[in-house]
Amino acid sequence: MSTIFSTLMDRNLFFAQSNRGVRLELWRGYKNHRSSSCAVQVQGEGTCSGTESDSESSDMCFYRVVVICLLGSLVPSLGAFKACGPEKHCVPYEQCNEGLMVDGKFYPDRSRTTLDENCHYMEKCCNILDTLPNTELPGEMMSCPCGGRHDLWYYLRPLGYKQQEAKFGEFPWLVAVYGADAYLCSGALITPLAVITTAHCVQNSDLAKVRLLAGEWDAAVELEPQAHQQRSVVETLVHPNYTQMPLAHNIAILLVDKDQPFQLAPNVQPICLPPPRMMYNYSQCYVSGWQRSDFGGAAILPKRWTLYVLPPDQCRTKLRLSLLGRRHAHNDSLLCAGGDKGDFVCGDVDMTAVPLMCPLSGHDDRFHLAGLLTRTARCDGPQLLGIYTNVKLYRQWIDLKLRERNLDIRHYMV
Template sequence: MSGTTADTATGATSRCRLLWMALAIAALVMVNAQDMPSPMCRDDELCTTVIHCTETDDSGRKGIGPRISRFCGTGRVCCERAQLESWNASLVDRVGSQQRTNRRPAGSSIRDKNGKVLEPEANESCGMNMECVPRKLCRDNIIIDDGRSIINPRIGVGQCSRSLHRCCEVNQKVDASDSPYVAKLNGFKYNNCGWSNPQGLIPDKDKYNYTEDVSIFGQFPWMVAIFTGRQQYLCGGTLIHPQLVITSSHNIVNETVDTLMARAGDWDLNSLDEPYEHQGRRIKQIILHPEFDPEALFNDIAILVLDEPVQLAPHIQPLCLPPPESPQVIDDLLSATCFATGWGAKDPNSDKLERTLKRIDLPIVDHDECQAMLRNTRLEQRFRLRPSFLCAGGIEGKDTCKGDGGSPLFCTLPGQTDRYQLAGIVSWGIECAEADIPSVYANVPYLRAWIDEKIKGLGLQVAAP
């Protein structure tokens, strides 16, 4: 009897293993069908879907990833061949493991060979009949206030593991077209330039554990991300008018209107979970400062004219321009509260960009004091800081670094706390985040006359504070 039972069990186990293997092979064939060579990709890359490239990423960078990769078709990007092959090789084990647990991991989807979702991804559970969904897809009239996240420690510190998600009653989930945020857009009224959203734009109080240097979604609505035509992040910019973006010349001097696009209202460059969607625009005209020096970076400023104006919204609003430079303007900036924002690298020794918008508070540094500090670096004693530059920072651990070029440095308007004006544009630095070595920005008050001349020539007008 025992021998017969063992034989039966062994046969059943073998059949299960064969079934798992067949499923794995079928899945592998489907995946391989979507990974193919393309003349738009390098020899060490394959053309695949954006989602497949994201889910196979084994680099650990978790930055903006494939979203800034080269496109090789609609919804398809060039992805590292070794990465895809490594993922495919482990597929058998993963399929077997999923069959043994008889469930799909949260956040995964079943797709056809073209990447189309056949079965939606499973949302993260956060309680009985509760799921974590993007906040825009949950009605605001159901707020979790019964203390369940406190009395059940197994849930963890936060109810949802992803930012901009909320724990939502299953019967309160809505389609994107019925999002409660859509109605708020219709009721938006623009007041004037420079107004920030100090608490961000999440009405039900986002309790996600952000790091101190993360800007809350919608906090600074003038921030613009500038991409190449292949959707690769290039630099930051500042919205100063629904149709005008200011950035640095050094970032775009080798670009054309056919290779650039601007994205206003973005926050997480690797997600579409924001309550309000970003707006992308092509570039109609690039205006470089005629005296821009590509080596010394004098007059490092450029104006991008969008092919059509962005639609102003709670998360998309222009920043005020400062008055032309004067002793009073400089004194106001030296006593103001100033911030710089961008998606640049946090680690001075890294090229890894950040996926969510960062902010740092930085003091403006007096011109002569900055020149003296910079003379103590490898620039040496004969260095002269030109008037088209303005300095900020020099605080250990706080600075704008690689990838922040073109992003704004903005300061509070005199006598106001939540309203700002553009003081500088991230340009260059000797080191990053080191004490007593400020970073250097294009001096917007000094360049204001040139800005006004170009805007007037376009037949446009920028509102005064």
């Protein structure tokens, strides 16, 4: 075994020991992966049995291997990197094994040196011998239950990370919808062939020029921890009862070519569409998507904001007291979400569609698509009020349209 790999394994083993919560979460996600075979591939000898009843030492042996596979898979081969100095090349920060050990944790060196200026802002000028090797992801990591996510965002942090910015892979179902020459809105992946968004986002767009980007993160650059996937839209299904005045049934399905589905990956996963009668946790929801006013900047990261969904009676009352007026006829196709005011949802004069995602009841680590932002009803005070398409009411329509086209709906079923 090479010196590079030995150092990498020791450091990541130390990292796993000091972050027990992260390690146990990974164990639940990959418990079907045989640790003994992975250990054989790396160490040349099987020392771990790979069962949940194993001792702490064998459990840890498993994680020193998995973490290596995870981090090593997020970058291209060594030959693809740009040279930035003698025996150095530009690699993503998390790919460089230089750094400090503090309280048992390994921290990548994020300081900028003169040599680093020869690299992209998301890269570090790293010694070739300290670069993590490229490794294929285990098959079990490619897919997980709908609404689940691989915890890549524990490891990947953008420079100057801000709380309102989504981390890489935090919402792997998030899809950027582009028109002929500009960003239109955000949607949510529900199967490898279908994306849900609002009808008002795509109704006037030239279908032949609509593009979907799944796994996107920084829209300003091509360099990302793992590549995004782009597909063309071959069919748009707008709800037949959609109207702008009054606002109702604002939902659409975008379909891609059956011969070119999105490939499930750590940063590309479907979100759940649970049945209407299922219980939800509406107290800790999120909206996430790209903000049109950010385009043209040096970094265009998706924003995230924490919200809660209001009960129907409160929603009706608040909408009548807002700019919609007392004559507003509330219908069940809409729901309200509120929270602290933020420039993400209120920043654009004509806010585009973004998904509203809430945890499944009893499963805080899995999400369902609760709504799609239709408009903001109040942004003039400290509290935000947004109007969303109530997605759960359209589950039957979505099922019907996909089944008519012989598409597998099991991807979004809980």
